[in-house]
Amino acid sequence: MVSSPDLPDSAAVGVPTAPASATVTSTVSDDVRNTLWWIGGRSVDGTLTTNIAVDNAGSVQNLSSTLTIPNTPVPSSGTFQVVASxxxxxxxxxxAGTTSINLGTADLALTPRYQNGEPTWIGVVHVPCTVKAGQVTKFYEFQVA
Incomplete structure (x- = not known):
């Protein structure tokens, strides 16, 4: 789930918009959770780097944003969520015209940590997040005048 409550309702040609806050909630699968638990990971933290395509009335610019994942406990079973902001x-x-913000691929970089907070022997685990065929990627739309 992706949210950004302060994206612009409209914008003017050539005038920069304000940066917008963003929160992305990702579900970590039970298989990944099981691997984290097996290596001794009792919590994770890290980053989510996401690619964004901004279609400004037919002219596309590709941007990237890196969000931070605070220390999050890893449960002993089941899926769990990490929240990047x-x-x-x-x-x-x-x-001028309709502008849409479209989500693309992302890289979830998690550092598993032992109970004492030290990183596990495995280091950073990268989990690629890809867009599936037919998946709707339009996240937000607004007008530019």
Whole structure:
């Protein structure tokens, strides 16, 4: 689930928008959780780097944003969620018309930690997040004048 409550309702050509806060909630599968638990991971923290395509009335610019995942406990069974938060970059748009923000691939980089807070022997675990065929990627839409 992705949310960004302060994205602009509208924008003006050539005038940068304000950066927008963003929160992304990702579900970690039971298989990944099981692996984390097996290596001694009792908590994780890290980053989520996401690629964003901004379609400004037919002109597309690709952006990237890295969000922070605070220390999150790893349960002994089942799936669990990690919440990444941070800021989406300001946008300077060249064209008047409808602009959409579309989500793309992402990289979830988790550092598993032992009960004492030290990183486990495995280091950072990268979990790629890809867009599935037919998946709707439009996250937000607004007008530029």
């Amino acid at each position: 941070g800021t989406l970059p300001a946008l300077t748009l060249a064209n």
